[in-house]
Amino acid sequence: MDVAAAVATLLSPAAAVDPYPAYAALRSAGPVVGHGGAWFVSGYEQADAILRDPGMRAYDSTLLDQHFDDWRDNRGVALFVDSMLRKNPPDHTRMRRLAAGVFTARRVGRLRPVIEAQVAAGLDELAAHARDGVVDVMTRLAYPLPIAVICVLLGVPPADRADFRRLAEALTAVLEVRFGAAEAAAAHAAAKELEAYFAALIAVRRQEPQDDLVTALAAAHAADGETLTAGELMGNLALLLVAGFETTTNLIGNGVRLLLQHPAHAARLRADPGLAPGFVEEILRYDPPVQLTERFAGSDRVLAGVPVPAGGELILLLGAANRDPRRFPGPDRFDPDRPGNAPLSFGAGAHYCLGAPLARLEAQVALPALLRRFPELAAAAEPHRRDRANLRGWAAQPVALGAAAATSVEWAG
Template identity: 50%
Template sequence: MGVSISLDDLLGEEVRRDPYPFYARLHGMGEAVAFRPGEPHALVVHGYQAVHRVLRDPVFRVLGAEFLDRAGTRWRQHPVTRILQTSMLNAAPGDHLRVRRLFGQALTPRRVAALEPAITRIADRLLDRLAAAGADGRPVDFMDGFALTLPSDVVGELLGVPERDRAWFPSRVRTFDAVLEIGRRSMREVRAANVAATELTAYFTELLAARRDRPRGDLVSALVRIRDRDPDQLSADELLANLIIMYNAGFRTTANLLGNGLVLLVARPDARAALRADPSLAPAYVEEILRYEPPVHFALRYAAADTEVAGLPVPAGRTVVVLTGAANRDPRRFPDPDVFDPSRVDNRHLAFSAGPHHCFGAALARAEGRLVLPLLLDRFPALALAAEPGERRQLMLRGYDHLPVRLTSPGPAVHRPIGTLPNHPD
């Protein structure tokens, strides 16, 4: 019998904390490895070429409604699962292409480019708030005070979510997203995600109605016009599900890009100084952050027909775990893959997946990282971690829950006689 692994190997605590030594061991086994008999999946696919092929091969499909129905229809009782299966994430190939084209009519490159002034404006405002909270070297939570808020505000700006409502989303999105992690989820997590899904559906139902009555220049208004023009091309459920997924994905992944990237740069003063000195390097930095510490590490696919990957059989109907996070560290594709090198050439990573399910919002995420990282480093050149950032335990939406930082170096205490004031210029 050839080499095989168990799903428990992938889901173990040590791998969740730091998956890269495990990925390195996988790379020593080839491009793919079989799971042991009785495991829920046939293979783990981890080599760059094999991952790239599976993501683009029409034989391998997302785990949509047709696939889930083979094991029963109880999943349809859960609002969170219905949204996931109705959205582009898990739509059947024909439905996926149809919906993606319709959303593409609204989320154009021109619309993303037009958002750049808003991204800069939102970032400046949040940096002001961060500076006030972290005055005199007081620790602040970068995730809560900036990394989560900025992309939430940006995607809110894109969709047309009023600014007063945006703080309502993060806790619900975090609860909704918990069911995306690989492995079994507790019923407590599923019930909480169902509540979040129901609340998000109600919110966007109201927003769609408001934009139908009073259209604006936002994405929701554009999508309402597209649906009203040809209702047969986009059902009400598809519109709602994809708005929810677009909002969720639009800020969780970017928040983790910013948090993961900041930790990498704080630990590498030379790289940070180079980016501060030349902000035009930001696009290359963003790509290397995405390769080196991607926010998403895996996808699941099933074989629609008997096939093989790297010489290993995959019977029709069996699923494979596609480790994009491992593919980004494949030494056969990237020289010195465990070295963070923003000057890396030909850095075509798989952080945004590949093929028909390539991330729909990749251009927006890249724009946010490119614009925001130089602003952050320029505003706070002495920024440092105030404490250990804590563990990241997820492979899907991998990032820090909290990231305590100091924005300035705490200076020595200044003692003045009572009743005196510092001098101020006239």
């Protein structure tokens, strides 16, 4: 596979199935390769340096104006542009400081009992909805767990959570490399619905403050000094919701699949849940839930000997960097004991994912608990990938729970 074929693969539906041969082809041509007016970065060292370089720019409104003059017509795109995701300093610095002030390690740590309770409830759901011992682990555990946890953190009442999977899936289509007119329309509608919901919840929280992120960020919007605008408040609430849900769902689903494919490793984790942090890091490295991001060069650069002009678009292939043999010996081997494991799955530098500790904690609790509750867990049928190249995960993953699972109602998937 040459560079042109590799890029074509990554821009096609095949990328959702298996992008790794295309990544390998690009790496063989060099850690930074120019093609079609963009530069594809597959080397770990180069991707890490670009992510940490303050002279590199995120895809903000100014850059979007240069590429898509009608982006403001789609609220799905515009909502993320108002968030930390699509901001550069000084706006990004201000927003990040405000968000980090409320999304603290202490607040995340207090969620562990909530996560453990939600995992236990999810495991009960798996058993209760199994048909002949078979159930979809995505529908009954990997999707509802992160939704429940992020909603607790935000302060969303349990009765209001039912539609969030639908809204998040529709909205995040605009974060993909490719999306069609129908997906754009669905993202626009989802953004409008989500904005209306948060506007109503913010109004309630201003009257009845709680110890949650909606209350805290709404206070930042109303405060003197460093504040969030109304658009930034809405954009960052949407980002926290969908990022906290999508990445963790994919992390858990990818982890289940890898453990089922590696029963000896699964047995070790079942016997010793204390191994979970190393397992989760290797899952993140081997098959990350976010496959790529982009930056734009703020000035003329030379990267790995390749000239990149100011304004040049850099496609950072995180999934490829995580399998760079110069950084990870035997990169195509799933090895939870890998020393010095530091994948780029949550980024690096100023835009490092704020919710990374929460996503890790949820997977560290859920995966060993699943294996211990159902020691005979096995794949029941071929899983089905989501049609997403960037936010990589499974749409459905049927599993057989084994003799430990009580059969009850008809399998609803």
